[in-house]
Amino acid sequence: MNGAQLKEMLITKAKELKIDKIGFASADPFLTLKERLREQQDRGFASGFEESDIELRTQPEKLMPDVKTIIAIAVAYPAKLKNPPKSEPGNYRGIFCRASWGTDYHHVLKQKLDDLSDYLHSLVPNATIQSMVDTGSLSDRAVAERAGIGWSGKNTAIITEEYGSWVYLGEMLVDVYIPADDPIEDGCRDCTLCMSACPTGALVEPGRLDAQSCIAYLTQTKKMIPEQYRDKIGNRLYGCDTCQTVCPMNRKRYFDHQAEFTPDLEKVKPLLKPLLRLSNRQFKEQYGKMSGSWRGKNPIQRNAIIALAHFRDKSAIPDLIELLQADARPVIRGTVVWALGKIGGLEAKQALTEALSREKDDIVLSEIHTALAKWEQEDASIMG
Numbered sequence: 001m002n003g004a005q006l007k008e009m010l011i012t013k014a015k016e017l018k019i020d021k022i023g024f025a026s027a028d029p030f031l032t033l034k035e036r037l038r039e040q041q042d043r044g045f046a047s048g049f050e051e052s053d054i055e056l057r058t059q060p061e062k063l064m065p066d067v068k069t070i071i072a073i074a075v076a077y078p079a080k081l082k083n084p085p086k087s088e089p090g091n092y093r094g095i096f097c098r099a100s101w102g103t104d105y106h107h108v109l110k111q112k113l114d115d116l117s118d119y120l121h122s123l124v125p126n127a128t129i130q131s132m133v134d135t136g137s138l139s140d141r142a143v144a145e146r147a148g149i150g151w152s153g154k155n156t157a158i159i160t161e162e163y164g165s166w167v168y169l170g171e172m173l174v175d176v177y178i179p180a181d182d183p184i185e186d187g188c189r190d191c192t193l194c195m196s197a198c199p200t201g202a203l204v205e206p207g208r209l210d211a212q213s214c215i216a217y218l219t220q221t222k223k224m225i226p227e228q229y230r231d232k233i234g235n236r237l238y239g240c241d242t243c244q245t246v247c248p249m250n251r252k253r254y255f256d257h258q259a260e261f262t263p264d265l266e267k268v269k270p271l272l273k274p275l276l277r278l279s280n281r282q283f284k285e286q287y288g289k290m291s292g293s294w295r296g297k298n299p300i301q302r303n304a305i306i307a308l309a310h311f312r313d314k315s316a317i318p319d320l321i322e323l324l325q326a327d328a329r330p331v332i333r334g335t336v337v338w339a340l341g342k343i344g345g346l347e348a349k350q351a352l353t354e355a356l357s358r359e360k361d362d363i364v365l366s367e368i369h370t371a372l373a374k375w376e377q378e379d380a381s382i383m384g
């Protein structure tokens with residue numbers, strides 16, 4: 001069987017496996033990407049979540065010495081909630097980004113790649129195959145772009161003609177020659193909607209992200225969120241979809257044919273206050289299967305506190321005060337201080353003043369001083 005025949009058979013099998021797009025790329029080094037990744041590191045724009053060894057990221061032969069082809073896949077995910085529960089005063093809700101709806105995509109794509117790999121082995125028994133989704137060394141987007149799955153948008157996402165950017169990506173290195181596909185034409189043209197819509201200006205140039213100021217990144221960190229970004233996070237509990245929801249290429253691109261990604265409405269748009277009280281075990285039971293749980297419950301609870309402040313939810317004050325008094329985590333107490341300052345009111349102010357004498361952590365203490373100083377300033381300006 002020659003490479004072209006093998007390619008046709010894999011394309012047919014991919015359809016059967018409900019892989020929405022498949023493309024084939026050479027395994028040549030990714031030279032432009034190499035430059036790009038260096039620049040990103042030098043300018044402090046990398047997230048730290050990606051593989052830090054640039055050679056490994058850009059030279060497929062370092063991962064598989066005899067690699068001949070990279071097979072790229074894309075799987076569409078839903079972008080619209082059907083009858084979502086309402087966020088209402090006293091019962092406000094947060095939101096998980098679409099990439100966290102349903103079962104963790106890492107498992108779903110890995111299964112599809114494993115099935116495809118079994119099939120390839122049935123055709124070429126001695127083929128060497130290495131699959132990866134997100135956590136592998138390669139840039140999934142650079143591979144997908146080269147394999148003609150979609151173009152690389154100004155929001156940095158791979159955008160497909162059929163499903164917009166609402167696709168997960170994965171790939172398979174193989175030591176079998178299969179003819180490559182051509183990349184597709186850039187479809188962004190003179191549009192810049194994503195860049196102007198980004199709440200933090202993280203898209204610093206077309207197609208260049210400063211990950212350190214991207215909300216998708218910030219929601220996944222474990223430390224205090226820098227002050228200048230807290231107001232911009234809104235009610236996002238994990239990830240950010242703004243530069244994709246505004247994209248004209250995603251208009252009417254709503255696909256829910258992958259059953260695994262059907263969202264549980266109460267989990268992807270959960271009530272905020274109950275989130276604050278979850279134990280580790282409860283968090284794992286309720287959210288453990290979602291990709292958004294990979295950093296554990298602490299960042300989600302911190303973000304829930306920021307979201308309650310965003311809604312200025314006075315009904316949350318007793319819960320927040322309880323956390324300030326009893327929670328062992330400085331990041332949680334520090335974020336509560338900021339939230340109480342934002343929600344305001346006598347009860348909140350009293351709680352902060354009391355905490356001053358009890359608190360030992362420097363970061364939390366500094367948050368208390370900042371919040372109380374702001375209060376003083378506001379009081380002074382009201383008094384004239």
Ligand code: B12
Nearest residue numbers: 036097134139140141142152157158168169207216239240
């Ligand atoms: C680190 C990481 C992040 C970081 C940084 C994201 C970023 N834009 O770099 C953070 C935490 C912010 C993040 C956020 C998100 N992520 Co993420 N993330 C990754 C990860 C692990 C590595 C990405 C990376 O290396 N970035 C570094 C940049 C420099 O390279 P790159 O984007 O991979 O490659 C492009 C550029 O290098 C560019 N390029 C190269 N040279 C040049 C030269 C010029 C002139 C230009 C203009 C561009 C250019 O072209 C390449 C192809 O597009 C990948 C998985 C993987 N292993 O690749 C997932 C991945 C990119 N993430 C994904 C998703 C879904 C998201 C979110 C949408 C989740 C969410 N809703 O919150 C957001 C989107 C934010 C955004 N605007 O990118 C998907 C993207 C799917 C798609 N359709 O594109 C991936 C591929 C995971 C997957 N397997 O599906 N992510």
Ligand code: SF4
Nearest residue numbers: 198214215240242243
């Ligand atoms: S994910 Fe959000 S914060 Fe990040 S670039 Fe897109 S719009 Fe900006």
Ligand code: SF4
Nearest residue numbers: 153154188191194247
């Ligand atoms: S919003 Fe416009 S510029 Fe941004 S990715 Fe979509 S088409 Fe490209």
